[in-house]
Amino acid sequence: MTNGAYGPATAVGAPHGPAALSGLRPSEVRDVRLLDGTLADLVLVDGRISSVRRTEDRTTRSATAPDAVVLDATGWRYVPAASEPHAHLDKALTWARTDPDAGNDLPTAITQWRALVPGIDRADLLDRARAAVGTYVANGITSIRTHVDALLDGDPLRGVDALVALREELAGVIDLQVCLLAGQDTATDVIREGIARGVDVVGGCPHLADDPSYQTRRALDLAEQHGLPVDLHTDEQTDPRSIDLLDLAEQVVARGMQQLVTASHCVRLGSLTSARLAPVLDAVAAAGIGIVTLPITNLYLQGWDVDGVVPRGLPNLRAILDAGIPLAAGADNLRDPFNPVGRADPFETTSLLVTAGHLTVGESLAAVTTGARTVLGLPQVGAEAGCAADFLLVPDVPVADVLAGAEAARVVLHGGRVVADTRVSRSLDLTAGSTATRSLTPSLPTR
Structure with a gap:
């Protein structure tokens, strides 16, 4: 054209x-x-x-x-408008505060983030989160689910309070869901208090716990008691020896849960043979669990310790779609210890889904639009x-x-x-001696 x-x-x-x-x-x-x-x-x-x-x-x-x-x-x-189904607005835009030579894998990123936490107050978090949201919106994202840590230094819920306040401030501009990310060191009473203060989703990271099954059970218990959806960081490693997603699916089916349940990351699914993968996906489909893949961050964090062929750090997206499992895609972290780059742009994610995830153009668009809204439980776009x-x-x-x-x-x-x-105004002169300029940006007249 x-x-x-x-x-x-x-x-x-x-x-x-x-x-x-x-x-x-x-x-x-x-x-x-x-x-x-x-x-x-x-x-x-x-x-x-x-x-x-x-x-x-x-x-x-x-x-x-x-x-x-x-x-x-x-x-x-x-x-259709895009969604960011998995953000960390509490961490966003903190990369400049880290040691760039400290390392690049998931454990190192966690250590770097925890070192920053004592210096982060509500005002700092709000300023960065608000700036990040502005970039998301300008790039075409109208709904975000943000995870927020139950912090281990100072008031553990200061991040929750800040992001719940931001959700109310930006109502009508963006749909913001706040998911409390609780680790194994987070007391159950802290999670209950976070729910009382207004979080929308119960979250956690069982794959990092000493007893992943217990952490999954605790999250599901609290979600059922309070009628909230669940979104767990799941299997964010390439080592396929254990599959926490299978335990999550079995627990959901055993309970007959009615709430939406989401498994984010699921990196280990990319390391399984088809024979091991098929029963896992059958269980996930039976449980009605949605999966969120996060290419840019997991391509960055995973595989640093591998001696040999480096894994892609993504689940088997084709198998997930073929199993009829709702699939969403996002960027996860934004220029913080877990991902030093990123543009808060859904089309950065779609590019990676095509190149690294081997999805078609249509499938990639669906993962950041209709698929993402299905996983987030939002009214559909189209x-x-x-x-x-x-x-x-x-x-x-x-x-x-x-x-x-x-x-x-x-x-x-x-x-x-x-x-x-x-709308960016751009002019080019690719012909020697030419004085003509031409805008490459369309207009949008109104009346």
């Missing part, structure tokens, strides 16, 4: 100028290209898509109210009547280019409201 298809470059202007769209609530988004390649008008009412009128089926366009905001999306493509009006508008290029992160321009809607508008 040529740049000319984007329409006049001067129609709207820079994202931070007077014509930026942030804050608008359009009642219609017209002539946008859907994922299936057709053009359509999206009618938005009360935070949802009320109807989708495909151009090829339209004979006339109904009149709009004089005060209606209509967004002309000619030259733009619709993409270009269909009744779906949440959470979506991105990106330049109308092939979907594979979008998932590769090739396009910086993104207009992000959450609940039908424009919460971010990023």
